[in-house]
Amino acid sequence: MTERPPAIETMPDGTTLRHPVPSDHPRLQLALADWWGGQGGAVGAAQRRLLVPRLFLQHFADTSYVVERADRTLQAFLIGFLSQTDPDTAYIHFVGVCPEGQRNGLGSALYRRFFNAVGTLGRTRIRCITSPGNLDSIAYHTRMGFRMEPGDRLDQGVPVHLDYDGPGLDRVSFIREL
Known part of the structure; x- marks a missing residue:
């Protein structure tokens, strides 16, 4: 198993935030299929999985995040990146929060963390x-x-x-x- 990077900070409910690594890809793929309550059926699940290919975890990890419990159960993720075309802009590509974790502040905490991170890199627009x-x-x-x-x-x-x-x-x- 690939070693995961250290936690960046503690999040709501004792979860931790860290940057993703390529070995997180299978867990994200399962979440993309399961967390949307069957929306769109098998076709919808397949389309969501295609939206988060491994390359995001390889090339945009510094501006992307996963939230997990101490037992490594995935709770939430945010895939974001800096625009290569517009030096003022950052982009949030995909965000997911597990159904039982919704409405407890995880999503908002991820967004705030992304805003702060890209703001320190000089981005003024999301x-x-x-x-x-x-x-x-x-x-x-x-x-x-x-x-x-x-x-x-x-x-x-x-x-x-x-x-x-x-x-x-x-x-x-x-x-x-x-």
Whole structure:
């Protein structure tokens, strides 16, 4: 087994935060299949797993995090990186919190840790996206200080970017200034 890096800090409920390593990939893949309550069935689980390939743990570990209990049970993760194109921007690619850990502050603690880390690296803006139907994510990002960017159309008051990730893959785009 690959040795895990040391904990960065203690999080809510006695969990610890650390940077991911490539050997975390199988655990993240299981979480991506299981933590969304069957949303989208087997196809949805497969699509989520494709969104977090091993390369994120190899090349963006310094701005990504995992939260785990002392027994190494994965509780949450955030995959984020610094924009290579815009020196003011960092991007949150994917975040997950285990169902039993939701609403206990883990997600917010991960976001704050990311904001602080990229802020010390000179980034002043955070971007991320979600699906238009993911109303919980839209509400969460709004509570975390993100604002929705204007889109191609409004869907129930939500600005949607049509075909953002390809045909039929509409997204809501968020931005937050630090």
